[in-house]
Amino acid sequence: MKxxxxxxxxxxxxxxxxxxxxxxxxxxxxxxxxxxxxAQLLDSYExxxxxxxxxxxxxxxxxxxxxxTVSFRNGIFYANNNISGIGNNxxxxxxxxxxxxxxxxxxxxxxxxxxxxxxxxxxxxTNRIRLVDTSTNTSYYLTGYQRSNFDYDFVFYDNIHYFxxxxxxxxxxxxxxxxxLNAFDEENFxxxxxGGNDDTFLSSRDTVDTPIANLVYDYEGIYTIYDVQDDPYLxxxxxxxxxxxxxxxxLSVIDDGTIxxxxxxxxxxxxxEGRVYIQYLRPSTDGSSTKLKQTDKKRKRIKNKVFNKxxxxx
Numbered sequence: 254m255k256x257x258x259x260x261x262x263x264x265x266x267x268x269x270x271x272x273x274x275x276x277x278x279x280x281x282x283x284x285x286x287x288x289x290x291x292a293q294l295l296d297s298y299e300x301x302x303x304x305x306x307x308x309x310x311x312x313x314x315x316x317x318x319x320x321x322t323v324s325f326r327n328g329i330f331y332a333n334n335n336i337s338g339i340g341n342n343x344x345x346x347x348x349x350x351x352x353x354x355x356x357x358x359x360x361x362x363x364x365x366x367x368x369x370x371x372x373x374x375x376x377x378x379t380n381r382i383r384l385v386d387t388s389t390n391t392s393y394y395l396t397g398y399q400r401s402n403f404d405y406d407f408v409f410y411d412n413i414h415y416f417x418x419x420x421x422x423x424x425x426x427x428x429x430x431x432x433x434l435n436a437f438d439e440e441n442f443x444x445x446x447x448g449g450n451d452d453t454f455l456s457s458r459d460t461v462d463t464p465i466a467n468l469v470y471d472y473e474g475i476y477t478i479y480d481v482q483d484d485p486y487l488x489x490x491x492x493x494x495x496x497x498x499x500x501x502x503x504l505s506v507i508d509d510g511t512i513x514x515x516x517x518x519x520x521x522x523x524x525x526e527g528r529v530y531i532q533y534l535r536p537s538t539d540g541s542s543t544k545l546k547q548t549d550k551k552r553k554r555i556k557n558k559v560f561n562k563x564x565x566x567x
Contacts, residue, residue, distance in 0.1 A: 291355045291374055295325035298380060298397025300333075300345070302408070305393075306556070312389025315367045316350065319533060321408060321415075323395070328352055330362055334533040336409055336416040337509040345400040360384070406486055409506050413478055413488050416506070417445040420527030422457075422465050423512065432521030437500060442468055443525060445476065452476060454492060465528050478504075479560035489560040490514065501560075517562075 289297070300322045316332060317323070321339065324331040324346040333339045333347035342348060351364040361371045373385040380397035398404075409416055417423075423443045442457040455470040457463075472494065479489040481503075490504040502514035507524065514523045 288376070291358065291360065294376060294382070295353075295355070295360060295374070296327075299326075299400045300324055300398045300403050301382070301395040302398065302403075303393060303395055307394040308392065310386070310389055310391030312386055312391035314370055314372070314384070314386050314391065314393065316362075316364045316370075317384065317393045320347075321412060322347065322403075325353055325360070328354065330364070335419055335531075336412055337419045337527065337530060339408065339509070340400075340403075340405050345403075406506075409509075410486055410488060413504070413506075414445075415447075416509075417512075418447040419531050419533075420510070421529035421531060422468060422527075423525035424461060424465075424528050425523055426461075426511075426526050427522075427524035429522040432516065433519040435516065435519040435521065436494075437516060437519075437523075438521070442470075444470070447531075456492075456494075478557055480557040482559055488557075501562075 288294075295301075301324065302322050303317055303320050305318070319334050320332040321336060322333040326346065329349055330351040330353045331343060331346040331348060332350045333342065334350075335342070339345075339347075350366070351362055353360055353362045355361070356371075358373055358375075359371050360374055361369070363369050370386065373387055375383040375385065377383055377394075382395050382397070384393045384395060385391070421444065423445075425441045428438060439458050440456045441459060441461050442463075444455040446453045446455070452475050454474055454476040456472045456474075457468050457470045459468050474495070475493040477491045477493075479491070481487045481489060486505075488504045489501055491499055491501045493499050500516070500518075502516050502523075505513045505515075507513055510527045510530075512525050512527075514525065515521075516523070
């Protein structure tokens with residue numbers, strides 16, 4: 254995983270002015286101003302981050318519900334549907350999932366799995382657009398970045414629920430010498446379920462050399478992710494164990510396959526590595542795209558609560 258800081262300013266579109274005009278939405282009013290063509294606008298940023306929590310409307314465009322970023326490159330439509338590997342897959346663009354063309358204010362996307370979607374494009378700012386499915390009056394809000402100034406760390410933490418679900422299991426690979434003995438020392442595997450059970454975790458005390466396919470889970474419970482006040486690069490993970498109480502951990506990402514859990518009550522630090530990566534959409538050997546069972550995963554509008562340790566006093 255790359256650690257990159259966002260640039261404090263975005264290159265002004267004045268450097269891209271051409272003789273055509275584009276429509277810009279200003280305080281819900283459409284005005285004409287010198288700009289660029291829609292094709293140039295979509296191509297001017299290498300990555301468009303899908304701000305799923307801003308989505309409005311009751312319909313859905315399936316491939317936008319799954320994607321963390323999309324890219325429009327010379328008629329090919331790309332998407333990053335996984336957090337793990339983002340920044341590396343397809344040179345950062347993700348994988349080829351379809352084709353697109355532009356028609357005045359519409360981008361016509363022919364997705365390999367989900368089919369044809371004509372979406373109206375409203376430009377909201379120099380690097381902000383809205384994609385509107387006019388048939389259902391559903392809107393998606395996207396922010397444009399170059400690969401060199403994209404904050405990959407922020408994307409990991411902003412979508413940490415989905416990152417945890419991208420591996421069949423997480424295997425404990427490290428326990429610090431510092432810290433008091435506690436019951437969680439015995440837990441060697443964790444799994445965070447996707448789909449309709451995406452607040453459910455499983456844990457196993459099987460020995461660390463147990464193959465993932467042979468794991469026997471000892472416990473099923475509820476997990477919750479909390480934000481940390483004034484720190485977007487740290488989360489709190491709570492695991493609701495009946496026999497361990499509701500344990501909480503400071504959750505941080507080491508790389509795109511490793512997480513660290515710090516247990517404040519005991520002072521112990523654990524590291525878990527992801528095992529059996531789940532790729533939500535992948536190219537098949539014949540060059541077409543193939544859905545896996547897990548592709549049914551769609552991102553939900555999630556608003557994390559801010560962690561308050563007083564709620565977890567024992």
